[in-house]
Amino acid sequence: MKTTAEVSAGFGSHMRGDGTIHVTIVTPSGDAGSLRESVASMLRQKFNRSVDVTERKDPSLIGGAIITFGDEQIDMSVRGALRQAAVSFLSAGASDAPR
Amino acid sequence: MELLAKLGIDWQLLIAQLINFGILLAGLTFLVYRPVLRVIDERRERVRKSMEDAKRIENQKKELDEFRVEQMRKIDQEVGLFLETAKTQAEAAKKEILASAEKEAVHLLAKAKQQISEERARMMHEVQDTLLSAIISMTEKILEREFSDADQKRLLASVEKNLHSLIR
Numbered sequence: 032m033k034t035t036a037e038v039s040a041g042f043g044s045h046m047r048g049d050g051t052i053h054v055t056i057v058t059p060s061g062d063a064g065s066l067r068e069s070v071a072s073m074l075r076q077k078f079n080r081s082v083d084v085t086e087r088k089d090p091s092l093i094g095g096a097i098i099t100f101g102d103e104q105i106d107m108s109v110r111g112a113l114r115q116a117a118v119s120f121l122s123a124g125a126s127d128a129p130r
Numbered sequence: 131m132e133l134l135a136k137l138g139i140d141w142q143l144l145i146a147q148l149i150n151f152g153i154l155l156a157g158l159t160f161l162v163y164r165p166v167l168r169v170i171d172e173r174r175e176r177v178r179k180s181m182e183d184a185k186r187i188e189n190q191k192k193e194l195d196e197f198r199v200e201q202m203r204k205i206d207q208e209v210g211l212f213l214e215t216a217k218t219q220a221e222a223a224k225k226e227i228l229a230s231a232e233k234e235a236v237h238l239l240a241k242a243k244q245q246i247s248e249e250r251a252r253m254m255h256e257v258q259d260t261l262l263s264a265i266i267s268m269t270e271k272i273l274e275r276e277f278s279d280a281d282q283k284r285l286l287a288s289v290e291k292n293l294h295s296l297i298r
Contacts, residue, residue, distance in 0.1 A: 066290045066293075073293055074297065093270060105297070107289045107296070117266055
């Protein structure tokens with residue numbers, strides 16, 4: 032758990048825009064290839080801050096990748112797509128259910 | 131007097147007879163006639179009173195009969211009115227009970243329909259959930275088997291290509 036001082040320091044750093052952006056890229060093999068550099072480059076350019084990329088392996092993703100930075104999460108995995116499709120299907124089914 | 135004597139009537143005897151007769155008449159009058167008349171009068175008076183009583187009783191009986199008939203008529207009227215009121219109230223109560231029962235039946239029917247509908251929706255939802263879980267599980271297994279490195283490279287290239295639109 033973060034202490035109050037750490038949270039305060041993080042918030043100050045964030046407000047000043049002088050902190051490092053920590054990015055996590057999860058792929059089934061743990062190797063994002065050129066995506067890693069593309070993401071880092073884009074975030075560096077966008078926020079004008081240093082970027083630290085960490086890669087993780089999760090075979091249950093099947094394919095694609097999940098990119099996480101700050102509060103953002105971009106799920107472009109096959110598993111995520113399947114689950115999103117299931118959620119959409121269930122939502123559509125619930126709204127069409129007979130009353 | 132001479133004439134009486136010619137007729138052979140002794141006037142002294144006649145006077146004596148008259149006096150005797152007067153005395154007899156007076157005695158009979160005081161001792162018999164008046165008491166008998168009094169008894170007759172009293173009896174007549176009793177009869178008259180009896181007749182009056184009888185007539186009064188008859189009148190009273192008639193009045194009582196009329197009163198009884200009137201009371202019976204009133205009772206009949208009241209009973210009729212009471213019965214009519216009771217009948218009306220019973221009809222109203224019957225209608226109210228029937229309406230209430232009908233309303234309750236409609237309510238129960240609607241509730242049952244709603245329950246059936248909800249139960250069906252719930253079952254459908256469960257079936258969908260189960261089916262969808264099975265489909266997703268099967269699809270994941272198939273994709274795990276079929277998804278190649280080349281597919282992964284293509285997919286990552288696509289993500290890279292669309293990175294600008296994904297990161298806002």
